[in-house]
Structure formats: C-alpha cells, structure tokens
Amino acid sequence: MNAKQADKTVIKVDNLRREFKVAEAKEGILGSFLNLFSRKERIVKAVDGITFDIGIGEFVGYVGENGAGKSTTIKMLTGILTPTNGSVEVAGIIPYENRIENAFNIGVVFGQRTQLWWDLPARDSFDLLRAIYRLPQERYERNFRELTEALDLSKLLTVPVRKLSLGQRMRCDLAASMLHNPKILFLDEPTIGLDLIAKDAVRKFLKFINHTRDVTIILTTHDMEDIEALCERIIIIDEGTIAYDGSTEKLKQDHIHTKILEVEFHDYNPELENLPMLEVIKSEANKKWLRYNLDGTSMHDIISTLFRDYCVKDLSIHEPKVSDVIKAIYKNGGMERASVND
Amino acid sequence: MIEAKINGKAANTNRFDSVTNEERLHGFRNILALYINFAGKSFQQQLAYKFEYFIGVFNGLLFIFIFTSLWQAIFESSPVAGTTGFTLQKITAYAIFAMIIRISMTQDDVSTIAKIRSGAISMDMIKPMNYFTMLLAECLGQTLFHWATRVFPIFMVCLLAFEISIPSSPWLWTMFSVVWLLGYMLQFMLNFIFAMIAFWTVETFSFKLMKYGLFTIFSGGIIPIDFFPEWLMPFINILPFQYILYLPTSIIIGHISGDMAINMIAIQFCWVIGMGFMCWKMWTSGSRKLVVQGG
Ligand SMILES: Nc1ncnc2c1ncn2[C@@H]1O[C@H](COP(=O)(O)OP(=O)(O)O)[C@@H](O)[C@H]1O
Ligand SMILES: [Mg+2]
Numbered sequence: 001m002n003a004k005q006a007d008k009t010v011i012k013v014d015n016l017r018r019e020f021k022v023a024e025a026k027e028g029i030l031g032s033f034l035n036l037f038s039r040k041e042r043i044v045k046a047v048d049g050i051t052f053d054i055g056i057g058e059f060v061g062y063v064g065e066n067g068a069g070k071s072t073t074i075k076m077l078t079g080i081l082t083p084t085n086g087s088v089e090v091a092g093i094i095p096y097e098n099r100i101e102n103a104f105n106i107g108v109v110f111g112q113r114t115q116l117w118w119d120l121p122a123r124d125s126f127d128l129l130r131a132i133y134r135l136p137q138e139r140y141e142r143n144f145r146e147l148t149e150a151l152d153l154s155k156l157l158t159v160p161v162r163k164l165s166l167g168q169r170m171r172c173d174l175a176a177s178m179l180h181n182p183k184i185l186f187l188d189e190p191t192i193g194l195d196l197i198a199k200d201a202v203r204k205f206l207k208f209i210n211h212t213r214d215v216t217i218i219l220t221t222h223d224m225e226d227i228e229a230l231c232e233r234i235i236i237i238d239e240g241t242i243a244y245d246g247s248t249e250k251l252k253q254d255h256i257h258t259k260i261l262e263v264e265f266h267d268y269n270p271e272l273e274n275l276p277m278l279e280v281i282k283s284e285a286n287k288k289w290l291r292y293n294l295d296g297t298s299m300h301d302i303i304s305t306l307f308r309d310y311c312v313k314d315l316s317i318h319e320p321k322v323s324d325v326i327k328a329i330y331k332n333g334g335m336e337r338a339s340v341n342d
Numbered sequence: 343m344i345e346a347k348i349n350g351k352a353a354n355t356n357r358f359d360s361v362t363n364e365e366r367l368h369g370f371r372n373i374l375a376l377y378i379n380f381a382g383k384s385f386q387q388q389l390a391y392k393f394e395y396f397i398g399v400f401n402g403l404l405f406i407f408i409f410t411s412l413w414q415a416i417f418e419s420s421p422v423a424g425t426t427g428f429t430l431q432k433i434t435a436y437a438i439f440a441m442i443i444r445i446s447m448t449q450d451d452v453s454t455i456a457k458i459r460s461g462a463i464s465m466d467m468i469k470p471m472n473y474f475t476m477l478l479a480e481c482l483g484q485t486l487f488h489w490a491t492r493v494f495p496i497f498m499v500c501l502l503a504f505e506i507s508i509p510s511s512p513w514l515w516t517m518f519s520v521v522w523l524l525g526y527m528l529q530f531m532l533n534f535i536f537a538m539i540a541f542w543t544v545e546t547f548s549f550k551l552m553k554y555g556l557f558t559i560f561s562g563g564i565i566p567i568d569f570f571p572e573w574l575m576p577f578i579n580i581l582p583f584q585y586i587l588y589l590p591t592s593i594i595i596g597h598i599s600g601d602m603a604i605n606m607i608a609i610q611f612c613w614v615i616g617m618g619f620m621c622w623k624m625w626t627s628g629s630r631k632l633v634v635q636g637g
Contacts, residue, residue: 080467082630096630103470105360115465119387128383131376132471134366160390181360 010184010216011054011077016086018047018072046072048240049086054218056183059210061231061248062220063326069240070220071110074188077218078108091183104133107177107215111189114173116161122172123157126179133180140179147175150208151201167198174205184216185209191223203229224323236326243329255325260318261290261302266311274309275302286313376471377479384483395491402445402496409437409564410504426568432595435506436566440591442500444563446493447526447586449481454537455546458632467629474534474625481530509596517603518594524610525586531617532557532582538621541628556581562588566597582617585610 024040047069054060064070075081076088079095079102088095095102108115116125130140148154151171161169170190177185187206191199207230210217219231227234227248234251236244244251261278265286272278272288277297282289292302306312388395417430428436454477457463466473500506509515536553540546558564560583567578567588578584589606592598598606 075464078464078468080464080629080632099467100470100472103468104363104366106468108468110465113462113465115468117383117387119390120383124383124386128379129469131372131379132469133361134368134372134376135361136365136367139361139365183360 008056009053010056010091011052011218012087012089013050013052013073013077014087016047016050016073016076016088017045017084018069018076018081019084020044020046045240047076047083050237050240050242052235052242052245054216056216057210057214058233059206059217059231060219061227061234062218062237063222063224063227063234064237064243065222065330068237070237071188073237074108074186074218074220078106078186079103104180105183107180107182107185109170109173109177109185109187109190111170111187111192114161114169115176116169116172118162119160121158121160122153122164122176125161125172125176126157129176129179135180139181143179143181147178151175151205167194167201170194170198170202171205174202178209178213178215181213182215184218186218186220188220189222190219191221191226199223199226206230224321224326228321236329238330251325252319255328257294258291259294261292262316262318263288263290263306263312264314266313268311270310272306272310274305278302377475380476380479381483381486384480385487388484388487395487398445398448398488398492399495402441402492403499406438406441406496406500409441410434413437426566427597428566428568431505432597433566434504435595436591436597438500438504438506439594440563440587442493442497443522443525443590443594444587445496446485446489446522447529448485448488448492449530449533450484451533451537451550454534455540455550458537458540459544459546463632467632473629474621477534478530485526509594514593514596517607518590521590521593521607521610524607524614525590527614528582528610528617529586531614531621532586534621535617535624538624538628541624541631557583557586560584561586562591566592582613585613 020043021041022044024042050069050073062070062073072081076083077090077095079090079099082096090102091105093102093105116122117128120128126144130137135143148157151174153171153175156164156168156172161172164172174190191202194202203226206217206219209215210230219226221227231248233246234244234248235242246254260281265288267286269283269286269288272280272290275290278290278292280288281291303315306315413433414430417433454463457466463473466476501508532553536546536549539549560567560578560581562584567584570578585606589598589610593603
C-alpha cells in the first residue's frame with residue numbers, strides 16, 4: 001500500500017452489492033402477448049460484494065471484461081444508482097443519499113455519452129456548467145484557460161457539439177468534467193471507440209492532471225494499454241467480485257513467472273540442446289521465440305550459454321503484458337483472489 | 343519517477359484545491375442567474391431548428407381558420423347555443439384565443455421520457471442541480487421562443503382577419519396572467535408526472551395516448567366545457583385539464599368573471615400545489631428506482 005493511501009481515504013466501498021431484475025421475455029408475437037400477463041424474472045448480480053478503499057491522489061484502473069460490473073460500480077459511486085446492499089462513501093458523503101452534494105465533489109465522464117448540450121457549442125456548455133457548479137468567475141477562467149490549452153480545444157469550442165468527432169467530443173467532455181476542480185474523477189471507458197491519436201491525447205491529459213492536480217482518478221476500461229500507461233494500482237473485477245487489487249507492477253511480478261526471449265541467429269536456426277529449460281513457442285527463418293521460467297535458471301546463465309554456444313545476431317527480452325496477466329487470472333477462474341492488501 | 347511525480351504534486355497541490363462550499367456562489371441572485379442561463383441556452387437551442395417555426399405559424403392559423411369556420415356553420419341555424427350563453431361572436435373569439443393560448447403553452451413532453459429510456463438522464467443526474475427546476479427553466483426558454491416566433495405573429499394575423507375585441511381592463515389582464523401562468527405550470531407538471539412513469543415501465547406510449555386524449559377533449563381547447571352533457575360534468579370537474587386552457591380562455595373573452603373566476607382560480611391554485619407535491623414524490627422515488635440503461 002502506498003503512502004498516499006495510508007494518509008487519507010477518499011473512497012470507501014464495503015461489501016457493495018447491486019442486483020437487477022431482468023424479465024425473461026418470450027419471443028414471437030404470441031410470446032410478446034404472453035409477456036403482458038406473466039413474466040419470469042431472473043436476478044442478475046451485477047456487483048456482488050466488493051470492498052476497497054482508495055486514497056487521495058491515487059490513479060486506479062478498474063478493469064474487467066464486458067458485463068463484469070464496472071459501470072454499475074461507477075454509477076453507485078456517482079450517486080445515480082442505489083445499491084441493493086452494502087455501503088459506499090465518497091469524500092465523506094453517501095452518494096445515493098446526497099446526490100447533489102456528491103456531485104460537487106466529482107467529475108464524471110461516460111465514454112458513450114456526453115454531458116454537453118448537443119445543439120450548443122462546447123463554450124456555451126462550459127458557461128452553463130460554471131453556473132451549475134456556482135464557480136467564482138476568476139476560478140472558472142483560470143481552469144478554462146488551462147484545460148483548453150492542455151486539451152487543445154481552441155478550435156473546437158465554437159462548433160455545436162453534435163458536429164464534433166468522437167475524439168474531439170471526448171476532449172471537450174474531459175474538460176467539462178474538470179472545470180469545477182473535482183476531488184475525484186470517474187472515467188467510464190473514456191477511450192472506447194477512439195482512434196490511436198485520440199486515445200493518446202486522452203492518456204496524455206489524464207497523466208497531466210494527475211501530475212498537476214491532486215485529483216483521485218478511477219478509470220474503467222478494458223483497454224490494457226490505458227492501464228499500463230496510467231495506473232499504479234489496478235482492481236480487477238470478474239462477475240461482480242474483485243479478482244485482484246494491488247499495484248500494477250506487483251500484479252505482473254506475482255502472476256507472471258515467465259519472460260519471452262526473442263533471438264535472431266546468424267543465417268541459421270539451431271536446435272538448442274544446451275538449453276533444455278527454454279520452451280520454443282515459435283520458430284521462423286533464423287528467429288526463435290523462447291519462453292523461460294524466472295524461478296529456474298538464472299538469466300545470466302541462459303544468456304551466456306546462448307552467446308557461447310550459438311551465433312546470436314540479435315536478442316531481446318519481452319516483458320509480460322497486463323492483458324496476459326488478466327487472461328491468466330480469468331483462466332484460473334479467479335482462483336487467486338488473494339493479495340488484496342500488500 | 344514515481345517519486346518525482348509525488349513531489350510534483352505536492353508542489354502544485356495548493357494551486358488546485360477543490361472549490362470549497364464557502365467559495366461557491368450563493369444567494370438568490372446567483373441561483374436566478376443560473377436559471378436565466380438555462381432558459382437562455384434553451385432559447386438559443388431552438389434557433390437550430392429554423393424551419394419548424396414557419397410550420398408552427400402556418401399550422402396554428404390553419405387550425406384557427408378551420409375551427410372558426412366550423413362554429414360559423416354550426417351557429418348558422420341558431421344564434422345562441424342553448425343555456426351556455428355562447429353567441430357566434432363569442433364562440434369565434436373562444437376558438438381563436440383557445441388556439442393561441444394552446445400554442446403559447448407548447449411544451450416539450452418527449453425529451454425527459456427519451457432521456458430516461460436511453461439512460462442519458464444520468465448525465466443530468468451527475469450534475470449538482472435539481473432536474474425539475476432545470477427542466478422548467480428550459481421549458482420557459484422554449485416558451486419565450488414560441489411567443490416571439492409563433493404566438494405574436496399568429497395573434498397579429500388574427501387581429502387583422504377577425505373582429506375580436508381585446509379587453510382593456512388592467513385587472514382582467516392581471517388575472518389572465520396569473521391564470522395563464524398557473525395553467526402553464528399545471529401542464530408542465532402533468533407532462534412531468536407522465537414522464538416519470540418511464541422510470542417504472544418502458545411502456546409509455548399508451549399513457550401518453552391517454553394523456554393526449556383526455557387533454558384534447560377535457561381541456562376545453564376545442565370545445566368549451568359548457569357544451570358537454572350534464573352527466574359528464576362530475577368527471578370533468580375532478581380532472582385538472584379544464585384549468586389549463588378553458589379557464590384562461592374563458593377569462594380573456596369575458597365568459598367567466600367575478601366570484602366564479604375567483605373560485606376557479608382558487609381550485610386551479612390547489613391543483614398546482616397538489617401536482618407539485620406529486621412531482622416531487624415521483625421524482626424522488628423514481629430516480630431511486632432508476633435503472634440506468636446501457637454503458
Ligand atoms: N439496467 C440494467 N438492467 C439489467 N441488467 C443490467 C443493467 N445494468 C447492468 N446490468 C447487468 O449487470 C451486469 C454488469 O453490467 P455493467 O456494470 O454495465 O458491466 P461493465 O460496465 O463491466 O461492462 C451485466 O450482466 C449487465 O447485463
Ligand atoms: Mg460498462
């Protein structure tokens with residue numbers, strides 16, 4: 001646990017649950033007629049007892065597959081959805097009981113929606129937000145200047161929002177969510193559907209505000225590159241429960257005990273009899289991809305044997321990716337639910 | 343690197359403290375400014391759809407022409423309609439004013455339902471504002487737009503095309519303004535209550551149809567309430583619809599006045615209070631019940 005978190009907790013979630021009743025509709029014309037009279041209801045446990053604390057200034061990646069319960073959690077944290085059970089506290093406020101007070105403290109971005117007024121230029125939406133958040137003029141202007149610069153908005157501000165591209169709109173939405181100096185920023189899939197350049201702009205901005213402002217950020221995504229680029233801490237959620245909670249770095253160390261060696265030989269491709277601990281995963285022309293276990297032989301031995309016994313032209317070592325780790329965790333059926341607190 | 347980051351943060355933290363409650367703008371003036379801002383922006387948004395208001399003016403005049411012609415045909419045989427006290431001249435004035443008042447109260451009754459259904463309402467709920475008053479301010483902005491682009495032109499044309507006498511008593515105009523405003527609120531809250539139903543069921547079409555049907559018949563927008571058979575009156579009297587169009591129209595043409603008018607305004611006022619309470623109830627329980635769709 002890092003020092004910041006120990007200092008002050010800003011979000012407390014305890015055994016949080018949310019269920020949805022889903023009607024199982026019968027199909028066809030007769031079916032839809034029958035639906036009027038009897039409906040079978042099924043209960044979906046979207047969030048099924050999660051517990052975590054988040055400290056001031058943390059940048060947390062909230063990760064999981066589609067339908068894992070990420071958005072449902074965010075909705076409960078923002079106060080627009082009431083939990084079925086359990087408790088949630090954001091900056092000392094219970095969001096669903098005190099939605100408006102909570103709203104002053106948080107900024108929210110939902111990737112598939114916009115908080116801007118569709119027919120108005122973003123500039124006018126910002127002006128409305130200034131009034132809604134009752135910001136002092138001087139504070140608003142400073143924020144406005146800074147955000148427009150950081151997100152390069154100057155050319156976008158006068159265009160009606162409906163005419164912006166998804167990436168441009170997302171940049172405006174990010175600015176909108178930060179105008180009122182929120183303590184906490186919730187981002188639900190902000191990079192979804194964006195091209196690489198737009199994704200990059202979003203990541204750069206998030207890095208920037210996490211550096212310059214003491215804002216706590218919770219980022220929901222299923223894009224692992226977002227996490228690798230941004231989050232020191234990661235919470236993995238699987239079918240409504242927490243599968244992992246800890247530092248991103250530690251996740252890699254704990255769950256990946258292998259690395260990949262990519263070796264290019266001088267115009268030949270030898271059998272590596274002297275290195276039985278290396279597993280060949282791919283072999284192509286004069287290149288080989290080899291997996292080796294960190295618990296076994298030392299790196300030093302492997303490399304020196306390679307260079308001593310074979311004609312190596314080039315060699316690179318690949319670090320494991322977070323996505324591989326998560327796949328591994330899911331494959332184990334979330335067996336390793338431990339290591340919540342390190 | 344992480345070290346540097348934390349240090350960087352510490353150095354900058356003070357500059358970007360979150361806004362404290364004391365710092366926020368408080369007081370009546372700022373709240374009013376917010377709602378005027380809402381109304382203004384909503385007025386501005388209407389400008390995006392220029393074509394629609396020409397249609398609106400045309401439609402309005404067309405309906406006025408149809409209804410006045412119909413009444414003329416009906417009144418040809420008998421100059422006075424039974425015990426109602428309506429003469430041809432009076433019923434013509436009624437038809438014209440009922441239509442103009444109806445247009446002056448045009449409100450958007452679909453956007454909230456659409457927002458609840460699509461889940462876009464969550465984008466309003468993440469903001470520190472009261473949805474009801476925000477919507478009302480937006481609605482007033484649109485109304486202002488309708489006044490400028492429809493009500494005023496239609497009224498001008500009617501003044502030229504028909505012989506209608508405009509009351510000159512300031513007392514009557516004051517009374518009319520109050521009744522119009524209360525009627526406007528009634529309609530707004532009725533729409534709001536029906537929109538709230540979308541929190542519980544996706545099936546809102548039949549409710550909307552029901553509201554539309556009841557409103558069209560019993561608001562007095564087409565036929566004055568006086569023309570309905572006696573046995574229907576108890577039913578009409580327990581519904582709020584007549585206080586939306588029939589009452590303001592009857593007052594402006596001088597059909598209802600004196601104690602009768604005061605009585606009806608009192609009842610109208612009670613309706614506004616009652617429905618206001620109902621709106622509040624339905625919003626609090628509805629938004630709790632809210633199951634935001636998607637994303
Ligand atoms: N409004 C709803 N009604 C019924 N089921 C829902 C609703 N919202 C979410 N769910 C269900 O809850 C689960 C979690 O959904 P969600 O939190 O949106 O997942 P994620 O954001 O991680 O993709 C899914 O199985 C989803 O179908
Ligand atoms: Mg989601």
